[in-house]
Amino acid sequence: MPKSLTTTDKMPHQTINKLFESSPLYTSNLYDSKQKSRSHLVLFETITDKYSNDDDNGNNKKKSRSTKKSARQLEHSNAIGYLGRPLSSLSPRQYRQNYDDDHHYKSVNDVYKYHQRTSTPIQRATNPKIQTAASRNESSAVRAALIGVLGKIYPSFSTPQIYYSNNNFDCKNSFHHPFSQQSSSGTIVHHQKYNHRKWPYNQQLQSFSIIMTDEQRLQQQTEQESSQNRVLIKNGKIVNDDAIFKADIYVEDGIIKDVGPHLIVPGGVKTIDANGFFVLPGGIDTHTHMNATFMNAKTADDFYSGTRAALAGGTTTIMDFVLTEKGQSLIESFKKYRSQSDGLACCDYTFRVVIPEFIKGKTDSEMDTLVREHGINSFKLFMAYKDVLMLRDDDLINVLIKCRQLGALPVVHAENGDIIDYNIRKLKNMGITGPEGHLQSRPEEVEAEAVTRITTMANQVNCPVYIVHVNSKSAADAIVEARKRGCLVYGEPIAAGIGSDGTHYFNKCWQHAAGHVMSPPLRPDRSTSEHLINMLASGQLQTIGSDHCVFKTADKARGMKDFSMIPNGVNGVEERLMILWEKAVRPGKLDPRQFVAITSTNAAKIFNLYPRKGRLAKGSDADLVIWGPKPHVIRAENHNSNGDFNIFEGTQVSFGPLVVISNGRVVFDENGLHVVQGSGRFLPCAPNSSFLWHSIRDRERTLPIRIDRDGKDEQQQQQQQPNQQQPTVPRTPPTATVAAAQNGNTPLIPSMVPGTPPQQFPQTIEPPYTKENMGTPNFYKGTTRSGVRNLQDSSFNLSGAQIDDDKIGKTAIRVQNPPGGRSSGIW
Structure with a gap:
């Protein structure tokens, strides 16, 4: 017998009924008007066929035809519903008998009465046509109901460990609501057991109840609340916009805490196996x-x-x-x-x-x-x-x-x-x-x-x-x-x-x-x-x-x-x-x-x-x-x-x-x-x-170009301000025609005025790539007199001098009859 199940106190049906009335499972904070249409009560699950046919001594007897039928009905109903479970999980019969038009349970008593009608041990105890061991001993019926009816909230011991703890209950009187909260030595709490066979969750639940101390109950409640915020996704193909890789993802309190292979995480974590699937x-x-x-x-x-x-x-x-x-x-x-x-x-x-x-x-x-x-x-x-x-x-x-x-x-x-x-x-x-x-x-x-x-x-x-x-x-x-x-x-x-x-x-x-x-x-x-x-x-x-x-x-x-x-x-x-x-x-x-x-x-x-x-x-x-x-x-x-x-x-x-x-x-x-x-x-x-x-x-930092003009040509501005750097963009000086127009005079074309000497202009700044002695200008090759680049001319020069156009160089034009004779093909 597990230590958490040992207790010497008897619990008659009056105590169970009283504790059921004060159970936190049905207090207003869980079942209030705001949650009626969104939540479903925790009333689960029934016992297995093996234990529903045991007699007082725990011996398994052969099932009668009616017993098998009841067991099949019980397996079909399995569970009335739990928090967050969609209505589609209920059978039509369950839906009709337990839900009103607002899609929530009519009342706790209505649900309990329905479970009393359909639960196999209770049905055996109340139906004289079903003659089994459970119908002759209400203690077995109550234990069965405690195992099957109570909700799935905490992980704990197996169903047989609970079922054979005969010293925990005294149920010689008529059967009442088997729900409780406080007792002189402990608390009946509701537990769940995990099954690893079903993807994507490793949490296929099985319900039962045990008696444990209040300290143990509070500790497990704290662990349960914490574990609800922890999720581990294992072996998924993580997909971001820049990479795909296989790893685990650990989530806690709404934040991704870690991403990597074979993560070590704390206990009480909900695990989802994503092997073979993308995680986006x-x-x-x-x-x-x-x-x-x-x-x-x-x-x-x-x-x-x-x-x-x-x-x-x-x-x-x-x-x-x-x-x-x-x-x-x-x-x-x-x-x-x-x-x-x-x-x-x-x-x-x-x-x-x-x-x-x-x-x-x-x-x-x-x-x-x-x-x-x-x-x-x-x-x-x-x-x-x-x-x-x-x-x-x-x-x-x-x-x-x-x-x-x-x-x-x-x-x-x-x-x-x-x-x-x-x-x-x-x-x-x-x-x-x-x-x-x-x-x-x-x-x-x-x-x-x-x-x-x-x-x-x-x-x-x-x-x-x-x-x-x-x-x-x-x-x-x-x-x-x-x-x-x-x-x-x-x-x-x-x-x-x-x-x-x-x-x-x-x-x-x-x-x-x-x-x-x-x-x-x-x-x-x-x-x-x-x-x-x-x-x-x-x-x-x-x-x-x-x-x-x-x-x-x-x-x-x-x-x-x-x-x-x-x-x-x-x-x-x-x-x-x-x-x-x-x-x-x-x-x-x-x-x-x-x-x-x-x-x-x-x-x-x-x-x-x-x-x-x-x-x-x-x-x-x-x-x-x-x-x-x-x-x-x-x-x-x-x-x-x-x-x-x-x-x-x-x-x-x-x-x-x-x-x-x-x-x-x-x-x-x-x-x-x-x-x-x-x-x-x-x-x-x-x-x-x-x-x-x-x-x-x-x-925005690339501003448009601004040009300041005062009506004077560049030479006059340089004479007036010889030591001042002009912030203007270098440009070709205006011609005589433009200058005359700027000064308000009638423009004259020099070529049409006899005896007019050529106008002198200041020397313009030549771009640096036209100067000589600049080493090896890899970025520039001058053109020949014919106006094309000399493709056969090398820009490498030890002296640093450029090859001028006035020197005889190789022609850039392919010849019709090259040395060695004329050829066909690309020529």
Whole structure:
């Protein structure tokens, strides 16, 4: 008998019942109104068939047919549920009998009564038709219930050690709730045992109970709380943007504490075996719209459902937008969004603030406050949506100048709003009202023109710029051309542009066509996806977002008779990583390192979150994804978004997230999502990211050339100031004609005035490479009298003298009849 089980006190059913009422397992801090819809009580697990058929002396008897049936029912139910376990783990019968419409347990007593009906030893004790040893001895039934019903919380001894401790209980009276907290000599606590057979966890649990002292109980509680914050990922293929290597990752308190092979870690660590799988940094989605109101409709996803979907897809950080209307305060709008997101988000997030207008003295002051006090380092600018969000060119320039001063990055929706407005009116007059009109009102050149215009402005202002949702080949090519001109511009295609196309706008089903409406629209040219992927692979485009802005079909139906009234937006926050892997990595266009750079690292660098995010290294946030084979078909019926339509419907993907860890907690695994509402943190982003602004500051030090002129020629200035160094750029003196014009006289041409002596000019400074005696000028060879370089002349000279052109040298022209006779071929 283990020492922790030895006790001489008897525990009658009254004591057990009383202790059950005061058990901390069901106190308000675990089962309160806030947790009812998110948590599930710990009521587990039943005993095995072996011990359910023992008689009073511990002898195993042959099972009757009814006993086997009860045992099968017991194995099927196995467990009612535990904290974080999804509802899918319950059988239909368990769900109907134990859950109400709010998806939480009706009451502790209801659950207990259900377990009393289905638990094999209790069923034997109460059903006279089942004649077994357990029905003739309530002590065995109570011991069985204590082993099976109590929750799985602590690791301890085996089930047989508990089952045969007959001296611990006195259960001669009727059976009551077998839960307890305090006793005169110890405490009945709930334990779990680990099974190493199941991937990815080595924690397949088995429940039982033991009696231990209060000191031991408190010590194990402390160890349990500490171990919940410790995770060891073993033998995974660690993938960063610059390397792939096999190592372990040790996580504690939400931070990566160490990365390396064969790590030695403290005890009580949750271990995940990632052998044969990739371990990636958590994805960063650079473009989402949660809980937003746009075009008189509200998005289907708030910050809870939207971030749940993000985590299910392997994204652990989102970058959302604060939509601000004209006349509203930027700061007040930001505070409103913060209040809506802080208590709901399940993953980390940050914001960009939309600037709908620029008012001198107001807008620039609020931008300054947002950057310095509220952790905003990027602002959203619209060149589309005329009279609503669109900024004119002069306002765009003012915002770009202010962004450069603050070190904040302008994020631009690039479409020509004036042309779009004209096209919409033209198409309506032609009777086109369906979703196909949305595409035809926004041709590719409208997007490309806006990209060229904003990159030109940004380059002249000396400010970097970030172009969102690049959906066409023309826009992508415009970004490439701007980069060739020296513009510091970054491009972001989205998952919809990679995994879908614009042919859906011509679908006969209005609902299907409207479900794809977004701006800029998807392009019907099916080679667009491959073109964008090639741009990502070559580094011309740097990140990929989702532009997750989901509206339900009923909201989209507002534009049934007017395509310009259809709310713009599609899904993608959950599917983004899987779509890019399927379309780019599997065909071999991207390798895993590039995949990590595009989905995480580049975004972290651009928005100044690196290396806290976007990298698996010591000291980084413990946001990581175990990535491996996960073949499935994307369906709207099983995605985690609240939307009722999925633009990737029917797409077959082969890889996906197997385990997702956010801030050191396992939030997604083979059993589903285990998120905690409000656990996501707002990430203040500092300005002046060195990834962006280092080269910009260097450019500012290269000032334009300034020439001071006073109307006098160079000779007169030297005579007036003989000892003063002239700060002017050396140049050829003006001719007599130019000098006369500068002095206000009538210019005279010397060749036309008889007897005019040639004008004397001061000797100009010759460039150094025309002087002699400069040693061996390896960088220069003079030309011959014929005007070509003498390719047969050597620049090596011991005397240091140059070979002048007046000396006879070898000709540089090939001859027709060389010595030895004429030859054919190259001659």
